[in-house]
Amino acid sequence: MSHPVVIAPSILSADFARLDAEIQRIPDADWIHVDVMDGHFVPNLTIGPPVAKAIKKVTDKPLDCHLMIEDPGRWVGDYVEAGATNVTFHVEATNDPVSIARKLRESGCGAGLTLKPGTSAENYLEMVSEFDLVLIMSVEPGFGGQSFMPDMLDKARAFRAEIDRLGLDTRLQIDGGISADTIAQAAAAGCDTYVAGSAVYGAEDPNEAVRTLRSLATS
Ligand SMILES: O=C(CO)[C@@H](O)[C@H](O)COP(=O)(O)O
């Protein structure tokens, strides 16, 4: 099943002192990607539920929360309460991803599964039906502005094949180093949902960057 392309700018590359204004600079974005880091699962510390809740108040766009944290099952409810549309968590941080996904879906929130670059797809393909979104990390999680890892496209192709084989409408998202130079490769590998931080907020006109990314992903 093919979806319309979604472009989800990451506010990690925005000016945290002016988040409201930074979000208003990208009216053509589909989702707002919120990178949550705890200083343990990844060597960086960002924001938490109160900031997600504050962002929700200044935009009607879906909030796509990417949790790079230990023990995600303990925290997902706070992001649901904050108004998240999707909550994506790392398989490396839990022994029971399916239970967390079910908890999210029962709360009316989309559930996302994500894998670090070094984690192979094979143990997780069988659980795609439990998720609304699978996120392929194309950099090591923790920081914006890193280079795209083209080797991750094989993993994207494996999930795309399984999603299509089962006839699911699970979205296939990619995050890390997505730019005008890399987005077409990700599209060719079957991705339909794209996170971009530095390529959007590093551009002189972030909204124009969103439009360019969408057009490259679509063509
Ligand atoms: O989750 C992460 C990083 O861990 C991302 O969402 C980054 O924020 C994307 O930034 P760019 O690679 O697009 O600059």
Ligand SMILES: [Fe+2]
């Ligand atoms: Fe992210």
